Amino acid sequence: MTTLLDFIKIARIDGVASYCLLRDDGQCLAGTAMYTKNVCTALSRIAKRGQTRREKSDFPPLSGLWIRGTEASLLLIPMGNYTVGVTPSPGRPENDVMTEVLAFLQRIRHQHTVSQKS
Numbered sequence: 001m002t003t004l005l006d007f008i009k010i011a012r013i014d015g016v017a018s019y020c021l022l023r024d025d026g027q028c029l030a031g032t033a034m035y036t037k038n039v040c041t042a043l044s045r046i047a048k049r050g051q052t053r054r055e056k057s058d059f060p061p062l063s064g065l066w067i068r069g070t071e072a073s074l075l076l077i078p079m080g081n082y083t084v085g086v087t088p089s090p091g092r093p094e095n096d097v098m099t100e101v102l103a104f105l106q107r108i109r110h111q112h113t114v115s116q117k118s
Contacts, residue, residue: 004030006108010084013100015092017072020085024048033087043076044083051078064098075101 008030010019020031026041035043047065054062067074075098077084084105088097 002108002111006111009108010086010101010104013097013104015089015097015100016086017089018087022083022085024081024083029082031085033085035085043074043085047076047078047083050076063102066094077101077105079105 004021007021010016011032018031018033020033020035020040020043021029022040022044023029024044026037026044028035028037028040046067050065051062054060062078065076065078067076072087072090073094075084075086075088075094077086084101086097086101088094
């Protein structure tokens with residue numbers, strides 16, 4: 001089973017400046033990003049609404065949603081009842097960070113699936 005200890009290794013990915021793992025209710029379960037409860041709740045809600053709207057359309061599933069600011073960007077990845085938020089390091093191309101993070105999440109998900117079959 002994938003645990004928070006597996007997940008927090010996301011901080012080791014080159015290009016990840018900070019991250020957070022949020023539950024649907026906005027509670028931050030892990031992370032290095034310092035967001036208030038209200039911000040966490042809003043981020044979780046944004047990701048969930050984006051995923052729901054995408055599911056109701058003819059578009060492919062939502063893999064991530066970027067929120068771009070003047071000084072930094074935030075990648076939100078909805079994952080069932082959770083949302084992963086990642087702030088890329090300055091100067092790192094956003095698409096490279098997204099690719100690395102999605103690959104990492106797929107690996108830990110695969111490890112969970114394999115361990116369940118064993």
